[in-house]
Amino acid sequence: MTADFTGKTALVTGSTSGIGREVANQLAARGAHVILSGRDEARGEAAVQAIRATGGKADFVRADLTDTRSVTHLAERSVELGGRVDILVNNAGLYPFAPTAEVPLSQFDEVYAVNVRAPFFLVAALAPAMAERGSGAIVNVSTMVATNGMAQMAVYGSSKAALQLLTKSWAAEFAASGVRVNAVSPGPTRTEGTAALGDNLDGLATTTPLNRVGRPEEVAAAIVWLASDAASLVHGAVLPVDGGRLAV
Template structure:
């Protein structure tokens, strides 16, 4: 690694597994002091232990970002204190994915998904950005999804939350860019950990057949994009959604 984030601080939500974990590990490998955040303390401790064992800086903060303003503000304040008073990079990654169809979605599920996927990052960003601006600037990276732009028969609720986050990315870029805070998003395709040798293929692999990539991506693919967006190399990038989806949304998919 090249130390592109040396001396930076970062808060990555939902980073005890999968994409969030890969982003936290990549940020730490590039020199950032990272806050790993999530509900599961045991998994979080394992992540920071691995980062520290590799020579990186990381701390774990337990947080249940349920959509309440208080929960988001509390995490922002604890992260600032742990990081020495400053958050340079915020990654809004935490999310939930119940995928019932529209007619069977109850109100509690609707409120939960919007609470975690939209309200929590909304209020967390609101809590983090003012201090970022006061300290000279910062970076916010949101997580979108390829199904925000390609309809699928199930998952209307989830995909609409990711559409909201991509819209907020553009709106926040306009609102916060003049304050020195860059806001962009990464839109993953079907992302899965590597399949163990001899393991059964994941159903998600079907959705990537016929794409230019020809298969699913791994969490590291998203982490590489997040590192670039967080670094000075992307200093002129504002309000952009970067598709890391193997060509799923940008190219006609030809069924095999």
């Protein structure tokens, strides 16, 4: 049965490209009013126009998730545009790869601001209203390196490990009020953002039983399912979408 999001508003962070844009496309195709966000206004407007061209409903809000004031504005503006936010997808993320000794303080702070602090305060701003209405869905995007240690991924992996713990904490906090909080844990996925990894991306894929790089639409499908009523009994889960990496 195809999920129906008619009448619902979904905020998807980092949705001007890659997995986030595919999530926005799939939610809009199923009737949701989608609020896209990112730092690049031109890409954001292009993504919105593409959705509208197919009959979907979408708006763009420019947001810099390293800035707490911008995070607050994103939450407030999303409610203004959609009337309310029923679905929050915390997809935006930074993923620098570097030896621990070579990570500057500024980069460490930036990664944690985007990957941990921004989702925390978006949930703080939007989940209470979901709880008051008795329904809502939050999906956080993690990574397989949050549970599998890999060299040069200490900052990225640890930030997403924090997001996975927040997923479980929020599920415990909001489940009784009808708000579902879950996460997906993608493996290597070919997007604009991972293009810089080159052959390293394919190398990561060889560590999975499937032995191939994933596609954004495959990860997005799992996110959309978690956001749908079909996942009504799923709370606090971290769903691996990684070609079987969990199995080895």
